[in-house]
Amino acid sequence: MKKKVVVFSQIDPRILEQLKQQYQVVVLDPKKGDINEQICQEVVDADGMIGAGRLLNENNLAPAQHLKIVSTVSVGYDNYDVQYLNQKKIWLAHTPHVLTETTADLAFTLLVSAARKVPQLDAWTKAGEWKRTVGAAQFGQDIFGKTLGIIGLGNIGAAIARRGLYGFNMNILYHNRHEKLVLAQPLNAEYCSMQDLLQRSDFIVVAVDLNTESQALIGTQEFEQMQSHAVFVNISRGSVVDESALIEALKQKQIFAAGLDVYQKEPLQASELFDLDNVVTLPHVGSATAETRLKMSQLAYKNLVDALEGKTPRYLVNPDF
Known part of the structure; x- marks a missing residue:
């Protein structure tokens, strides 16, 4: 059975297509209702998550049963409750250097x-x-x-x-x-x-x-x-x-x-x-070029895949939990 990945924000369509070829992918959609409710529902049996710009903490990650990694398409990680992720033994990976x-x-x-x-x-x-x-x-x-x-x-x-x-x-x-x-x-x-x-x-x-x-x-x-x-x-x-x-x-x-x-x-x-x-x-566009956003998505993808395939991602925020 394919592992499940929850995509919690827009990512490069090429990266999304790669994920769909390898895993069972669920893309959250604001048009389908409250995003936090969707996260709570989909994270129950998820193995990995990828995206950016969402607050992830106990409020929406508590239902996760075997979540291995959250891969953020960003260098900053203040949206994520690292202490709670450590408690749940969930890796948090980010995308430094490329931006x-x-x-x-x-x-x-x-x-x-x-x-x-x-x-x-x-x-x-x-x-x-x-x-x-x-x-x-x-x-x-x-x-x-x-x-x-x-x-x-x-x-x-x-x-x-x-x-x-x-x-x-x-x-x-x-x-x-x-x-x-x-x-x-x-x-x-x-x-x-x-x-x-x-x-x-x-x-x-x-x-x-x-x-x-x-x-x-x-x-x-x-x-x-x-x-x-x-x-x-x-x-x-x-x-x-x-x-x-x-x-x-x-x-x-x-x-x-x-x-x-x-x-x-x-x-x-x-x-x-x-x-x-x-x-x-300006509207928070520090990394907003097509070239850089693709590099960020590629790195976030690699972090995610490495974790799901039993490897240790290179760019972990909490490598030792």
């Missing part, structure tokens, strides 16, 4: 767009407001040769720093829980305190994982320490930033601008951010 470069690309897209007022000036031009030589109201910030502060020098943070160093001749500062000499030395990146980084950086990019220590890491006190011309970029997780404090900092011009791809509540709707002209808002 590093494209996420770094997006971080710099936000940085440049916010610094040079790209969305605002695009709308201004299309609205027919360009009637004479531009003035101070349309001026942006220079980027070349400035100081870039990275909060969280992991693989993505280092990729962002490389773009700053080699593309824009920027000075690199970074703050981490611990020094990252292997990543920092090739970048001439200076390790410093959070306060030092905030006070010295012209551009600040947050690229940390979401955990108990990083929850609300950036709030009122941190924005007050930034320079008035600073550009703030968040491509990590929305909960890392106190969104109300950010909105107030933008309103009061405590900082020049912000570029955001993540928010405390997603999808973002009816936000005060939409009323501000010094913030660029």
Whole structure:
């Protein structure tokens, strides 16, 4: 009898077809009713699950009788109750590394767009407001040769720093829980305190994982320490930033601008951010290119298949339960 796989979100159709050739596949469908109810029903006899963007915890995984693995098509795993998965002896696999470069690309897209007022000036031009030589109201910030502060020098943070160093001749500062000499030395990146980084950086990019220590890491006190011309970029997780404090900092011009791809509540709707002209808002598209999403799906597929075929997946969040 074929093993059963529950697909709990949209995945690349080519990967879905491969799964259907090997396993009994059930694809959850919001049109058929409450997704959590579907999960509770289908997980009872499931061997594996694959997808992204769903909260998986005791509320919907308790009925699982012999679930071996949850394979998420993402690098982040804050949607999953790892402690409960450990208790149930269910592996959680993710897809690191394959989205590093494209996420770094997006971080710099936000940085440049916010610094040079790209969305605002695009709308201004299309609205027919360009009637004479531009003035101070349309001026942006220079980027070349400035100081870039990275909060969280992991693989993505280092990729962002490389773009700053080699593309824009920027000075690199970074703050981490611990020094990252292997990543920092090739970048001439200076390790410093959070306060030092905030006070010295012209551009600040947050690229940390979401955990108990990083929850609300950036709030009122941190924005007050930034320079008035600073550009703030968040491509990590929305909960890392106190969104109300950010909105107030933008309103009061405590900082020049912000570029955001993540928010405390997603999808973002009816936000005060939409009323501000010094913030660029994107819909959580850090890894959203066709090439990268396929690579992520392929890696998630491999993680899943390895587990179902008795092998240990390479990219486990909880290898030792």
